[in-house]
Amino acid sequence: MSDADSPHDPGVPNDEIPDDEFEPVDVFPESELDLRSGADDCYKCSTCDTNCPVAEVDDEFPGPKFQGPEQWRLKRKDDADIDPSIMDCSNCMRCDDACPSDVPLSQMHNEARAEYVEEGMSKLSVEYWRNRILANYRKGAWLGSKFPRLTNTLANNGPLRKLGEKLFGLTAEREFPAFATQTFREWWAERGGAQVQSEDKRVAYFHGCYANYNTPEVAKAMVRTFEHFGYEIVVPEQGCSGTPMFANGMLDDARRDAETNISSFSELIDEGYDVICSCTSCSMALRQEYPELFTIEGTADVAAHTYEALEYLRIHEDLRGALGDAEIDGDGEDLAYHAPCHARNQGLDRQAVELFRDLDGVGVEDVGDSCSGISGTYGWKAEKYEKSMAIGEEMFEEMEEAEGQTGMTECPTCAMQMEHGSGYEIRHPLEVLEAALVEG
């Protein structure tokens, strides 16, 4: 129990405290989110700092311990401004997993970043608008996907990309991900929605933005695999999970989409549906960031009913047995698997390796526990590009050494980075699962 939870100094029994005694819990004015227990729980072991991928390549970055508990204390005492270095945090959230004392580091970072953007960043600056547009990727993708061929051509026009870097701070080094000619939702509508009906096996699919606009094959793999196991699927109205918004300190934008998502999915949960994500950052947002940052009704319910796709099947189906009996036509190729940082806090970082080792015809080689370095929108910013590639270097080297020439990961932006750094084609575990169980 932390001091914040206890009414009095824990060293003194209740009956020994006079009524007019000062109460430590009242020192700070009440706010919606009291993070004091987080700051108090930090015993400054610095394990988070040695896990931080940004600090690893940038000696000047003060690290998660400063960004979280230390900055919080400074602020409470002198109302110090949030240090601009908070914008160098990539929101990979590895510090959460590293902390032996349960300090909600990423929550503290998200709060600090939002405050910095609100109070320290000019709303007229190019950086603010660049970040705002990156954070609201979904809006641009919606428009782009209306004219996918045209958008794809324009987005990867060399001179235009250079101009984008100069005027807007978007790196010209990366190729924009292609928009699919048919979005997942268009495909879903065209096939007439769910093909399987069930009273007791029901899931609501949170496909997120990327699987809808850019990689509908991942979303289709989810649908076919879950239907193979007899699940009735619904694809409700939904917004962005909020991941890029948290990472850019745009909490108001994130709250707007979270309200849509929570209202849409909590209704379904009441009808017996569980929520399935195919992107580990989306599931992370629904499960951890929503409850940490918002007090919208139904948040806890959605968090407790949200799962990553493979995780859900592992819990509810004999996936190990099914894969043990299956075979895949992969010529025994090894897939170079990278576990996204956001999969870690959900305990999913070893799941794909464990699962597919029972599958004949394909091998999985873990390319190490480093961060890919792109962290969503982070690696798209011109001033962060070099840092992003330096962080990814370890993964690139491991991929280079891996036997196969195909990569695998759950996270769409990790996949971009893997492809960018290695030239490999990258698959999603759901696609492998579909190939093994549905097509086979």
Added chain:
Amino acid sequence: MAIEQEVLVIGGGLAGITAAVSAARAGADVRLVSYKQPTLRHASGLIDVLGYTPDGEGPLVDPFAALSDLPEGHPYERVGEDAVRSGLALFDDFADDTYEGNHTERNALVPTQGGRVKPTARYPASAAAGLASDERDALLVGFERLVEFDAPLSADRLNAAGAPFRARGATVEFPVELSADPKVTRFAHLLDRDEGGEESQDGSIRRALAQRVATHLDGETRVGFPAVLGDDHPEAVRADLESHLGVDVFEVPMGPPSLPGLRLEERLYDALDREGVRIETGNPVVGYEAGADGDWVAAVTVDRNGATVPYAAEQFVLATGGLVGKGIDSDRAGVEEPIFDCHVAHPPDRYDWFDDDAFGDHRFARFGVDPDRELRPRGARGAVEFDNLRAAGAVLGNYDFAAEKSGSGVSLATGTLAGRLAGETT
């Protein structure tokens, strides 16, 4: 229920890893679940068995000779000397030539960062040239920006303690421009990569560091550095420094985050992978489901961000650590083992939990579960709580690992026995 295995080990530290490997070697299908990254990276990397008796006598020359005098209930008394030896043998197998000390039963005396010596049974090979029993004079070298290690102070303390050699300390600037407060891993990785240093040294950081240290040498034939000499390639870093300096080089174990702890952790997790143990980190075990008669555990429940998922097994090993690792928890009302609510004996008045003297004999240091000789936790009246639950490591009570210097040894001995018994019972 789909997440099933024969043996489920809860906890990813030294005791949990040892239990998982022992169970796997006994032929069982094993899963290890741990909430957070293991706390091995907080540990010095030294593997102690027993440095002092519970009465504070020591440092002990021969830890094995003292085992038979331990009080009833001490984890070593519970499992017996054979288990202690099996645990060490398993560790020697894991560590191979990265550790030393298995040539003798006697404790080695290893200087630590504060200039104290710690009696220990095994030590990283990188610490071997630093032993306090070695009579060669030693130069200790600290780095300006690594405030955790004050080499002159450390040397003074060693001299004051009567070490059989002369120790001197020197502080040098690390030969790469660094921020005011670099992480320990920064030093280690710069030395690993060994590039981007001064041009006069062909960019080699190891060579440039050796040159700076050489000017401080005054006849010493061994040089000690804080334990940051490499993460991925510690042998190569040390070998290069030794050849450039022409002396033996050793590491002085440091506090958290500790490179020797990190290296050991990596090695042990590789061993788990080799044994086919399934590993899952990131979610806490929060409770259990009892079997039909209530005297066995059918499954433990894992909290996945609010969703509770059962993990079923035939045998369970509880290796969640002590008060620091949160395998034992306390509030003002009492002390508990939070997953199975195993009995943890403690005085009802919390003012009796500690001693007023900071370095006095604290009862809380010995809080933990009380096992039978097969390591099954027992209730207040001495009856086994669950037939298929065993406990290992710091979650056990009746010993003060910090005062006795017995933390690693107890984890190894009890982990090996608990894992083997669990594996054989499936």
